[in-house]
Structures are given as structure tokens and as C-alpha cells.
Amino acid sequence: MIGSRDLRLTVLLLLLSAAAFSGACASSGAVPRPFPTPGGGSPPAAPVPGAPRAAGGYADGYTLSSAALALKGTPYRNGGADPHGFDCSGFTQYVFGEYGIALPREVSDQFRVGKKVKPRNVEPGDLLFFSTIAPGASHVAIAIGGDEFVHAPSSTGVVRVEHLSTDYWSRRFIGARRVN
Numbered sequence: 001m002i003g004s005r006d007l008r009l010t011v012l013l014l015l016l017s018a019a020a021f022s023g024a025c026a027s028s029g030a031v032p033r034p035f036p037t038p039g040g041g042s043p044p045a046a047p048v049p050g051a052p053r054a055a056g057g058y059a060d061g062y063t064l065s066s067a068a069l070a071l072k073g074t075p076y077r078n079g080g081a082d083p084h085g086f087d088c089s090g091f092t093q094y095v096f097g098e099y100g101i102a103l104p105r106e107v108s109d110q111f112r113v114g115k116k117v118k119p120r121n122v123e124p125g126d127l128l129f130f131s132t133i134a135p136g137a138s139h140v141a142i143a144i145g146g147d148e149f150v151h152a153p154s155s156t157g158v159v160r161v162e163h164l165s166t167d168y169w170s171r172r173f174i175g176a177r178r179v180n
Helices: 004-022 061-069 088-097 167-172
Strands: 115-117 127-130 139-145 148-151 160-163 173-178
Touching (some): 061 088
């Protein structure tokens, strides 16, 4: 018979394992194929339905945020970087890649590209970074205006809109970057 101490230890280990896998956005290290890599050998990504296209590796923030919003409801998939499922950095990489803007695959690497933006100057299309499962940038989203952003949140979620002003996200916000 299992003692209560052994049972508690087993439950704790299961909970820690579940927490580690539910926040896989920053820690996946996966490199899914195909994903958009401008000038690379990967096949081109499917266009986002209804989103206007821009040539030359540039899209304004409203175009990027519209493309991101067109993907609302797409399921979370660890290591996912296409409309069959996204993790957070795969989502941002895919949206920007649709417009010829190359982003690195990992959240921490995306945090180092572009220009730093002060919170009061965030505009649609800016990347928003959060510290969720590890110190430093471990989650990324795309600003859509006001205090709203769109992202692929977790293993139990879908691409959706959230408010930066909510207690959860405001406490975890660590910075914004403008890539285009």
C-alpha cells in the first residue's frame, strides 16, 4: 500500500511534469518543417486567408496584427509553426514570415531582434514578451492595439486575444520589440 507521503510525492512529480509540458513555448527547441524562411529552401507558407500581402519583407503593424487575428482559434501545438497548430514563437515566426520578415525560432532569440519599444509606445504589430515559465523572455505575442494582443498561449488553449492590463499578463510583461 502506498503511504500518504509517497502519494503526495507522486502527485507533486506529476504536477511538475504537467507544468513543464504546458508551458513548452520557450523550451521546445523544436524546429518544425515547413515554416516560412524568406530566401530559404523551405516551401512557401500558405497565405493567411483574407490578409493583404506585402512584398519586400515589410508589412505595417496593422497588416501584421490582421494576419495574426485571422488565425484566432488555431490550436496550440508544442513545436507548431503552421495553421495546423502553433506554439507562441512558431505563431509569431509564421505571421511575420508571411510578409518576408524572418524571425528566429526561439522566444529568447526573438527578444533580441528589432528595436526596443517603451510600453507607452507599443503599436499594432509589435512583439510583446513575457516571463512565464522561466526567467527572461519565455513567451511572445503580437500587439493588436489598445492593450490587446494575440498569441498562442498554452497546451490547453487556442490562438486568442488577451489584455495586457490583466493582472496575470501585466505582472509578467518584460518588454516589447518592433521588428519592421
